Amino acid sequence: MTQSQQDEPKRHRARRSVKRKMRLADVARHAGVSEATASRAINRPELVRQEVRERVARVIQELSYVAHGAARALASDRTHSIGLIVPTLRTAVFAESAEILQQALNRSGYHLIIASSEYDKAREFHEVRALLQHGIDGMVLVGHDHAPELWQLLETSGLPFVTAFQYASDSPYPCIGVDNCQEFYDATRFLINLGHTNIGVLTAETHSNERLAARVEGARACIADHDLPKPDVIEVPSTLTDARQGLRRLVERKPHVTAVACTNDLMAFGALAECRTLGIEVPEQLSVIGFDDLDIAEHTQPSLTTIRLPLAEQSRRVGEYLLARIEGRDGASSTKLKASFIVRESTGRPPEPAKADAQRGGQDSGPVQTPSAKRRARSAAE
Amino acid sequence: MTQSQQDEPKRHRARRSVKRKMRLADVARHAGVSEATASRAINRPELVRQEVRERVARVIQELSYVAHGAARALASDRTHSIGLIVPTLRTAVFAESAEILQQALNRSGYHLIIASSEYDKAREFHEVRALLQHGIDGMVLVGHDHAPELWQLLETSGLPFVTAFQYASDSPYPCIGVDNCQEFYDATRFLINLGHTNIGVLTAETHSNERLAARVEGARACIADHDLPKPDVIEVPSTLTDARQGLRRLVERKPHVTAVACTNDLMAFGALAECRTLGIEVPEQLSVIGFDDLDIAEHTQPSLTTIRLPLAEQSRRVGEYLLARIEGRDGASSTKLKASFIVRESTGRPPEPAKADAQRGGQDSGPVQTPSAKRRARSAAE
DNA sequence: TTAATTTCTGCAAACGCTTTCATTCATTTG
DNA sequence: CAAATGAATGAAAGCGTTTGCAGAAATTAA
Numbered sequence: 080m081t082q083s084q085q086d087e088p089k090r091h092r093a094r095r096s097v098k099r100k101m102r103l104a105d106v107a108r109h110a111g112v113s114e115a116t117a118s119r120a121i122n123r124p125e126l127v128r129q130e131v132r133e134r135v136a137r138v139i140q141e142l143s144y145v146a147h148g149a150a151r152a153l154a155s156d157r158t159h160s161i162g163l164i165v166p167t168l169r170t171a172v173f174a175e176s177a178e179i180l181q182q183a184l185n186r187s188g189y190h191l192i193i194a195s196s197e198y199d200k201a202r203e204f205h206e207v208r209a210l211l212q213h214g215i216d217g218m219v220l221v222g223h224d225h226a227p228e229l230w231q232l233l234e235t236s237g238l239p240f241v242t243a244f245q246y247a248s249d250s251p252y253p254c255i256g257v258d259n260c261q262e263f264y265d266a267t268r269f270l271i272n273l274g275h276t277n278i279g280v281l282t283a284e285t286h287s288n289e290r291l292a293a294r295v296e297g298a299r300a301c302i303a304d305h306d307l308p309k310p311d312v313i314e315v316p317s318t319l320t321d322a323r324q325g326l327r328r329l330v331e332r333k334p335h336v337t338a339v340a341c342t343n344d345l346m347a348f349g350a351l352a353e354c355r356t357l358g359i360e361v362p363e364q365l366s367v368i369g370f371d372d373l374d375i376a377e378h379t380q381p382s383l384t385t386i387r388l389p390l391a392e393q394s395r396r397v398g399e400y401l402l403a404r405i406e407g408r409d410g411a412s413s414t415k416l417k418a419s420f421i422v423r424e425s426t427g428r429p430p431e432p433a434k435a436d437a438q439r440g441g442q443d444s445g446p447v448q449t450p451s452a453k454r455r456a457r458s459a460a461e
Numbered sequence: 462m463t464q465s466q467q468d469e470p471k472r473h474r475a476r477r478s479v480k481r482k483m484r485l486a487d488v489a490r491h492a493g494v495s496e497a498t499a500s501r502a503i504n505r506p507e508l509v510r511q512e513v514r515e516r517v518a519r520v521i522q523e524l525s526y527v528a529h530g531a532a533r534a535l536a537s538d539r540t541h542s543i544g545l546i547v548p549t550l551r552t553a554v555f556a557e558s559a560e561i562l563q564q565a566l567n568r569s570g571y572h573l574i575i576a577s578s579e580y581d582k583a584r585e586f587h588e589v590r591a592l593l594q595h596g597i598d599g600m601v602l603v604g605h606d607h608a609p610e611l612w613q614l615l616e617t618s619g620l621p622f623v624t625a626f627q628y629a630s631d632s633p634y635p636c637i638g639v640d641n642c643q644e645f646y647d648a649t650r651f652l653i654n655l656g657h658t659n660i661g662v663l664t665a666e667t668h669s670n671e672r673l674a675a676r677v678e679g680a681r682a683c684i685a686d687h688d689l690p691k692p693d694v695i696e697v698p699s700t701l702t703d704a705r706q707g708l709r710r711l712v713e714r715k716p717h718v719t720a721v722a723c724t725n726d727l728m729a730f731g732a733l734a735e736c737r738t739l740g741i742e743v744p745e746q747l748s749v750i751g752f753d754d755l756d757i758a759e760h761t762q763p764s765l766t767t768i769r770l771p772l773a774e775q776s777r778r779v780g781e782y783l784l785a786r787i788e789g790r791d792g793a794s795s796t797k798l799k800a801s802f803i804v805r806e807s808t809g810r811p812p813e814p815a816k817a818d819a820q821r822g823g824q825d826s827g828p829v830q831t832p833s834a835k836r837r838a839r840s841a842a843e
Numbered sequence: 844t845t846a847a848t849t850t851c852t853g854c855a856a857a858c859g860c861t862t863t864c865a866t867t868c869a870t871t872t873g
Numbered sequence: 874c875a876a877a878t879g880a881a882t883g884a885a886a887g888c889g890t891t892t893g894c895a896g897a898a899a900t901t902a903a
Binding site: 494495496497498501508509510513532534535536537538 | 850851852853854855857858859860
Binding site: 146149152158159169174175177182185188192194195206210214235320348349355374377378380 | 563
């Protein structure tokens, strides 16, 4: 029995693609080194003599060798992928964060695998299982409100993970994000400082959205702290149409409301749109604030006073933390980020009591954004 | 030398997590079958006796065994992940598509790995390489405009792939999407049918966005086909601020423009905002159409006439095609999808010549959206 | 009953890489 | 100059699955 020309081990099943893929063995052979050395030339170059290192690199080029991710993952127990589970990518804030995180990880040779839960805990748990099974080196979750099995699974798996978008000082797990309650408290105080005493809250459903719930809580707390009457809180499905209807209910039920704090920009846009329809002047008759600072916020009529999350920083820190954990170092865990308060045209002094009840304010009311208001705004942003 | 209690092979290096993970061998042992059978019970249940199948399933439950993705991938040459490269997730249309695709793949046990190119071909090529190396079973690209090396790489790798968001009858590769040129041609015809003879085009940069370029081309073609003078085409960076400026340039340079066809909703929103600022009544003095039908399109003042892509269908088909290819069947390749034309308030008849030059039209001009206009709109949508 | 199928199962060989350990070789050091 | 140290390399043992093949068991046919 003669030795075959190439001493390749014979495949015991057909490869999917016709042309045989180059393997590390091929690289090694062409470079005249062992597989071990070839591998090291790739992964730990400092362990290999420069001359050899270059030779291997050249051969890799020539053969256009591409390492086999799965084999590498199996041998090294590192998949170089990170899982991210967001409620939905349809929300700009999550999409943008995913994008930034993906870019950041990319620079470190990691990939981002995205799954969405649609605000459903069971579904989220299922996704975590699936990701775990697929093999990931780390995981990012949104917020703290998850199925108990999920926490347990994460813990027993020993997988590095972090939660984002909500800081909680009492969280037993690492989290990176703003304190939504605090931020909205400050925003509400901004309104109160402007002179508003009757503030309504318009929010999308808080049931499975702890961030929104925290914001509502912040508004409530601030209003209570200033000895003002408990605010009307209207909760509607997360669509513009519902937001408009919500605004209507708010002004109907409480004719005296002079400011509406919306827990996100979507709600605020709905409010603004409905005000236009109802002939309510913003901010002369009603002040409106949002949360998120979506691109359009600057271009609505009037432009929207809102709160901007430090998404880039959040994603950066999430990436850093995870990579640190993966590589054995352990980075600073929970981090509280600060949002920025953006004052635009949709907020101003409350109307004079006399005017408050008039359905349409006069056109003559001048600019309401007084210097002192601006100053207060700034302080609220800190 | 006595046999150790468990005949487990001893690990030659420390596992990352403390508690040993369950492996298929454990499942097999507990179920009293071989690894092979255990594996089959999981992957090809029809090959094992029901009784055994159930036993294995039970053991898996009890041990909370989770298969090792990398090992599985190495042995089966299937990673169960699909790569998607979009220009950016910051664009709602791409984010939404990614979301839908991810959900669809999920149901079939696949994961979606997302990367973004930022409209940069070199970067895109790099991402493809990275994904290929990571190991994916299929890939989705946006459009046809890619680096030549990318096509080559894809071809030699033999990876199933498909392009989306733009149908091209002459593409040598499978693509699934609408014909952007055709769709915008129809939209332009809608304006012409309303009586507009002087139509401006406002678009974001077309340099590395073939979809926008195709839309502009569609508008040009339609206008030429109707023997109207060549349109002014203003191209601006993709921000609302620039869009507003673009609108201004458009109405300044050509005072007679009575309609602006925007190649996406972002541009249209900018146009609408600027019209408000300039005191131009829409649609009385100027008609505006967009493309994408973003959520807010329905709630702008006036609401925006625009075009909606069949994103769900596109994603569904992309998923189906890829899975078919992966499993060896080959599904229908290129598919042309149809968008829907959504007529709202931002389009109407052009102003009477006398009024056309007046900077502010009378408030008294009634509803312009005549029944016949509506009828035409419908036909344009087919 | 035996032979011929068909259905299940187990053995063991991949899958393509990483990494431990031992070895070789070139340098230092005493 | 021998011994000790350090730097580079290679051999080979995994990593945890899947799957071709062959044999065993169960079923059917004759």
